[in-house]
Amino acid sequence: MLDVVVLVSGGGTNLQAVMDAVDEGRITNARIAGVISNNPNAYALERARKKGIANCCISPKMFETREEFNEKFLEAVDEMEPDLIVLAGFLVVIPPVMIRKYRNQIINIHPSLIPSFCGKGYYGLKVHEAALERGVKVTGATVHFVDEGTDTGPIILQKAVEIRQEDTPEALQRRVMEQAEWKILPQAVDLIANGKIKVVDNQVRFL
Amino acid sequence: MLDVVVLVSGGGTNLQAVMDAVDEGRITNARIAGVISNNPNAYALERARKKGIANCCISPKMFETREEFNEKFLEAVDEMEPDLIVLAGFLVVIPPVMIRKYRNQIINIHPSLIPSFCGKGYYGLKVHEAALERGVKVTGATVHFVDEGTDTGPIILQKAVEIRQEDTPEALQRRVMEQAEWKILPQAVDLIANGKIKVVDNQVRFL
Numbered sequence: 001m002l003d004v005v006v007l008v009s010g011g012g013t014n015l016q017a018v019m020d021a022v023d024e025g026r027i028t029n030a031r032i033a034g035v036i037s038n039n040p041n042a043y044a045l046e047r048a049r050k051k052g053i054a055n056c057c058i059s060p061k062m063f064e065t066r067e068e069f070n071e072k073f074l075e076a077v078d079e080m081e082p083d084l085i086v087l088a089g090f091l092v093v094i095p096p097v098m099i100r101k102y103r104n105q106i107i108n109i110h111p112s113l114i115p116s117f118c119g120k121g122y123y124g125l126k127v128h129e130a131a132l133e134r135g136v137k138v139t140g141a142t143v144h145f146v147d148e149g150t151d152t153g154p155i156i157l158q159k160a161v162e163i164r165q166e167d168t169p170e171a172l173q174r175r176v177m178e179q180a181e182w183k184i185l186p187q188a189v190d191l192i193a194n195g196k197i198k199v200v201d202n203q204v205r206f207l
Numbered sequence: 208m209l210d211v212v213v214l215v216s217g218g219g220t221n222l223q224a225v226m227d228a229v230d231e232g233r234i235t236n237a238r239i240a241g242v243i244s245n246n247p248n249a250y251a252l253e254r255a256r257k258k259g260i261a262n263c264c265i266s267p268k269m270f271e272t273r274e275e276f277n278e279k280f281l282e283a284v285d286e287m288e289p290d291l292i293v294l295a296g297f298l299v300v301i302p303p304v305m306i307r308k309y310r311n312q313i314i315n316i317h318p319s320l321i322p323s324f325c326g327k328g329y330y331g332l333k334v335h336e337a338a339l340e341r342g343v344k345v346t347g348a349t350v351h352f353v354d355e356g357t358d359t360g361p362i363i364l365q366k367a368v369e370i371r372q373e374d375t376p377e378a379l380q381r382r383v384m385e386q387a388e389w390k391i392l393p394q395a396v397d398l399i400a401n402g403k404i405k406v407v408d409n410q411v412r413f414l
Contacts, residue, residue, distance in 0.1 A: 117322075134322060135409070136320070136322070136362055137362055140367070155344055158345040165413055203342040
């Protein structure tokens with residue numbers, strides 16, 4: 001049984017997608033061991049409480065220095081003894097020491113088809129604003145392992161979503177969630193929980 | 208009736224896709240007025256001859272200077288009096304003067320989902336090698352208007368194609384052609400021929 005810790009900053013719809021997939025048997029051999037938010041008001045925490053899932057809030061704002069936060073943050077994660085850490089709209093930079101400790105055990109969902117519209121400065125609504133600004137007709141979402149770079153880690157799954165002429169950034173964001181993120185994030189967790197993928201030469205291979 | 212001139216360098220499968228679409232009525236209000244190749248051995252020229260379509264070969268290699276080629280090349284294009292110029296795997300840089308003269312009348316097919324794997328150095332098989340090297344799970348093709356940049360012009364159509372684990376660059380190239388290029392290139396010609404799109408603020412709008 002894979003113990004999954006989900007890191008969140010906001011509403012937690014991706015957390016909900018993973019919870020639902022566990023409940024409905026679309027994710028097997030995994031359970032959500034804990035939820036950590038950097039935002040005390042994140043509705044994601046409420047979702048965790050409702051399900052009786054361990055949860056806590058830890059934010060850089062609570063500490064004098066980033067180093068201090070990083071240390072306590074790693075402690076909070078370690079305490080939940082995760083086999084897999086899922087960044088589900090988590091807006092805090094993961095400390096390098098955590099990336100090293102949990103090599104190929106941290107996954108992130110990014111709301112574009114990497115390598116388009118990713119890297120520094122591309123998060124949340126900004127990703128969709130950039131896609132509409134460029135006038136692309138297809139976007140999507142990507143689940144990838146987290147390495148030391150920004151959105152540079154091995155790609156696990158991607159799913160394309162068509163852009164409509166009338167799309168606003170908000171409408172596009174919602175549709176990318178519905179049509180891509182909420183599907184491929186649970187799929188990726190299930191693949192990992194069932195030993196179906198491994199990383200070889202910085203690439204994800206399906207077994 | 209839109210007169211289309213197709214510029215080619217190789218086998219001309221995209222040219223064939225446009226020819227077939229005209230024959231089968233998937234492109235209306237357009238005809239292929241001419242084919243120009245920079246490669247005298249391009250099979251695309253043979254395809255044109257078989258259909259009785261005007262064709263010629265003009266290459267930078269035939270001239271002492273690039274300026275001289277650019278001048279004669281523009282003359283050769285002008286002579287065919289195109290309403291639309293289609294770059295169908297044409298590997299020669301379009302002279303800026305031609306881009307200005309035929310503003311929003313030149314379209315190109317690129318074998319990736321722009322802005323991924325595009326720009327200088329990304330052409331032909333190199334695009335697919337880069338996609339496999341990065342380990343993306345979704346790629347595709349893009350039809351766009353040609354501006355002064357490399358693959359930077361307004362995007363008309365894009366179509367996604369899933370990558371398979373066993374894909375070689377060659378296998379992927381073939382599938383991107385079959386599933387994306389040969390579909391969206393004729394679609395784009397048909398849209399233009401029927402006045403269905405215009406460029407506003409550097410973006411393609413569907414009317």
